[in-house]
Amino acid sequence: MSEPPALLVDRLAYAYPDGHQALYGVSLTVRPGERVAVLGPNGAGKTTLVLHLNGVLTGQGRVEVAGLPVAKPNLKEVRRRVGIVFQDPDDQLFMPTVRDDVAFGPANFGLRGDELDARVKRALDDVGMAGHADRSPMHLSGGQRRRVALATVLACDPDILVLDEPSANLEPRARRELAEVLLGLDRTMLMVTHDLPYALQLCPRAVLIDGGVVVADGPTRDLLADADLLAAHRLELPFGFRLD
């Protein structure tokens, strides 16, 4: 039997309680080890899709993580397998120290003692923040906070890393440093972003979502080179940026 896809989303539809239909039947398959960018204009349904991947929202259709259906009895394991890094690190970092925050997830999943300490250390090492373990997240720069937010999720040892606008509000250097960290991680990755050059740098494949459905799926370079496609979905490459 062949290995199940890292992520399988099949005809996923969802309407918010106020009646707003955010997803109209999204289908997406991600193979283990793939890095996929999820592109789309504001209100396309990208974040709604992300919240379905770990069962925070549940709509109609099918979502499976490495063959495990996202359903109530599996939620704990699903949330361990799918690590979501939210857009604003201040929403993610809520403990008094960086170390406590990075330990929060794995402790919830049952790790204790030396094993927990080792996991925290490795996650902080992976993002280059081991020297800041005892500081308050409040006293870190924006780029450092973003890397610590990433570490809080890496510490859970997820199979899929889901990043919501990872480059938002970062200065160029912090943006580059984060890209280096992400490229150094050997994990399946789903990256929601408006930052098209970042998507090109980090993700060989891109999926374009608009109006609650997948409108394009292919190599990132091909999608970004299709000016008509981008224009039809309110996406633009930055000034001076060309893909020939």
Place this chain on the structure above:
Amino acid sequence: MSAGHAHPLHRPGDSPVHRLAPQVKIVAAVSAVLCVVSTPRERFWAFGVYFVLLCAVWAIARIPPGWLAPRALIEAPFVVLALVFPFVAGGPTVAFLGITVSEHGLLSGWNILAKGTLGVLASLTLAATTSPGELIVGLQRLRVPNMVVTIATLMMRYLEVIGDEARRMRLARISRGHDPRFLWQVGATARGVGTLFVRSYERGERVHLAMVSRGWTGAMPDHGGPAGRAAWLAGLAPTVLAAVVLGIAL
């Protein structure tokens, strides 16, 4: 757990008092304050003994009195009240330092001054030797309900975030010429507070989402173990002495 949160009331250190499990320190401080407030006000010597006990704890914790003194100023309004009492209370009078004052008022003032000062100093000693994060862990180990512990944790972290947000909103207001000097000009500030409330509520929802995504099910993880018998004995020793003093004083 180490301190990483710079707090004006916390004095990081590595003394035996600092190393003591936070739940022991919380129980010791609260029960010591109970002993102090239960002591009859006429037993002047007992308050002296309590103060000596506190001094001993400071010596072990290596907290200089000069560090505590400015922080104890929070008690100032009560000191003023205590000083006013002897002059405004009725009943029999007595000469004190050459001034005729009410005997009942003098004792009441002394009661407030002695018990208030000792209470503030005991609380400051707890805060100085225990970081805010440790205090929360201590409360959790003392079986304070999970919801209260979670709210306290979030409040500690987000007061600064919300404070920053409020400062940015104020800057944006005054950058557009807002200059509230009188009560009838605070409309915009009030609306700003309303907006801040809604934003904080929305942030609360996002924080909750992020916590749930990392497997949170309602209890904050605690990485330490329970305190041993030796820690309880050592930590409660000053309080036991205070209880003995109270027993004699009663």
